[in-house]
Every structure is written in C-alpha cells, then in structure tokens.
Amino acid sequence: MMNTNHVNGLTVVSIGTGERLGSVSEILLDPAADHVAAFAIDAGGGRLLSGSAPQTRWISANDIHAIGPDAVTIENDSVLRDSPDAGEMTPISVLVGEKVVTEGGTFVGQIASAEIDEQTMSVTGLEVSPGFFKSNKVVSRDDVITVGDEIVVVTDAVCGTPSTQATRDLGTDDEPADETTIYGAPRGDDNEQ
Numbered sequence: 001m002m003n004t005n006h007v008n009g010l011t012v013v014s015i016g017t018g019e020r021l022g023s024v025s026e027i028l029l030d031p032a033a034d035h036v037a038a039f040a041i042d043a044g045g046g047r048l049l050s051g052s053a054p055q056t057r058w059i060s061a062n063d064i065h066a067i068g069p070d071a072v073t074i075e076n077d078s079v080l081r082d083s084p085d086a087g088e089m090t091p092i093s094v095l096v097g098e099k100v101v102t103e104g105g106t107f108v109g110q111i112a113s114a115e116i117d118e119q120t121m122s123v124t125g126l127e128v129s130p131g132f133f134k135s136n137k138v139v140s141r142d143d144v145i146t147v148g149d150e151i152v153v154v155t156d157a158v159c160g161t162p163s164t165q166a167t168r169d170l171g172t173d174d175e176p177a178d179e180t181t182i183y184g185a186p187r188g189d190d191n192e193q
Contacts, residue, residue, distance in 0.1 A: 001124055002067060004092050005113040012041050015065060016076035024072060025056065028089040029114075029123065033147040036061045036121040038084045039072070058084045067118040095147070100128050103145060104156045111152065112136055126152065 004027050012021045022043035030037045039059045063079035064072060092114055100108040109130035114123050115138055125138040139158050146153040 001115050002118045003113050003115055003127065006069075007039075007067060007072070007116070008092075010067070011071045012039075012059070013071045013073050014076050015073050019077070021074070021077055021080065022057065027092040027114075027116075028084060029092065029095075031088045031090070033090055033095070034123050034141060036116055036123070037087070037089045039064070040084075041080065043080070057081060060085055061121040064121070090147075095126075095152075098148075098150060098152055100126070100139065100152045100154055102154055102156045102159055106156070106159050108139070108154060108158055109134075109137075 007027060008024055010024045012023060013019070014021055022041040024039050025042040026040035027036055028038040028040070029035065038061055041057045041059055043055050043057050057080040059074060059079055059081070063074055065075055066073045095111050096113065098111045100111060102108060109128040111126050112129040113127045115125040115127060116122065117124050123141055125140050126144065127136050127138050129136045137158075139154055143155045143158050144152060145155060
C-alpha cells in the first residue's frame with residue numbers, strides 16, 4: 001500500500017528511453033472514488049530552466065508500469081496525453097480537507113490523504129486527521145458509505161461506537177455484563193476497603 005502524499009511529487013521515468021518525463025502533480029479518482037483513474041504530470045524543466053511554466057500532461061492509471069518508492073515508471077512517452085480520458089474524475093486534492101462523520105453523526109476528522117494499492121490502483125482507505133496532537137487513522141474503504149461533495153460519511157464502527165444490538169449483547173439475563181467493559185475501571189477485592 002502507498003499513501004497518495006508519497007506519490008505526489010514522484011519523478012515519472014520512461015523505461016524505453018531512461019528519460020525523466022516530469023513529476024506527479026495530481027491523482028485523479030474515478031467517480032466512485034474507489035480507484036485511481038489517472039495521474040497529472042508536470043512535464044518540462046520548470047521556470048528556472050526553460051523560462052516557462054511546466055506543461056501538464058496526463059497518464060491513465062492503466063498505463064503505469066510501476067509505482068516505486070522513488071519513481072513512477074511507464075513504458076514510454078507515447079502514453080502521455082494532453083487531457084485526461086473522458087469521464088468525471090475527482091482529484092485527490094479536492095477530497096483533502098473534507099470532513100468525515102459517522103452515520104450516527106460523530107465527527108471523525110478531515111481527510112489528509114488516501115491509501116492506494118499500487119498494483120491494482122484501488123483505494124484501500126482514507127487517512128483521516130482528527131486534529132492537533134492526535135494521531136491520524138486510516139479508515140478502510142469498506143467503512144466508507146458515501147463520498148459527497150463536502151462530507152464523507154463512514155460507518156459508526158470507525159469510532160468504535162457500538163450498535164444498539166452490541167450494547168444489548170454486553171450482558172445476558174443469566175450473566176451480567178462485566179463492569180470493566182462498561183465503566184473502564186478494574187473490579188476486584190483489592191479496590192474494596
């Protein structure tokens with residue numbers, strides 16, 4: 001698995017010529033936001049070397065040979081396009097910063113990036129930042145219910161919120177629920193005075 005923050009900025013190399021073709025500047029997802037559809041590549045030497053802004057070209061995800069730790073490889077520059085293939089696509093940069101809430105209405109955080117399988121180009125999860133001084137967490141793609149224009153809705157399980165049925169299952173008529181599970185405090189004779 002690879003994080004999209006790592007892929008952005010990677011050098012794109014032609015296997016056929018050994019030429020540096022540019023660097024990844026954007027990752028586009030399919031309309032369902034569950035697969036990478038294309039990559040935007042900023043080509044050229046940049047402003048300092050060529051005197052002009054880099055030219056953006058596009059590569060279909062199907063034309064990627066490999067995504068490695070240091071470079072993206074393609075067979076040759078014939079796979080570069082002047083525009084992405086037809087169809088609505090969602091840039092990862094548009095998703096970054098979107099709020100994530102559970103179906104029960106609990107705020108989880110904001111999208112920081114996506115995790116992708118570099119072999120299948122599928123999105124395996126979304127990295128969510130809950131805020132300052134808290135660790136980011138990866139929400140599995142299986143827990144994502146809806147990817148909207150402003151909000152991503154995920155299952156309640158993401159926050160560990162038990163369903164009503166799970167709460168009922170904490171104890172039965174014959175066997176009471178363990179107070180350690182419910183209250184988070186240990187039980188035992190050593191606490192009694």
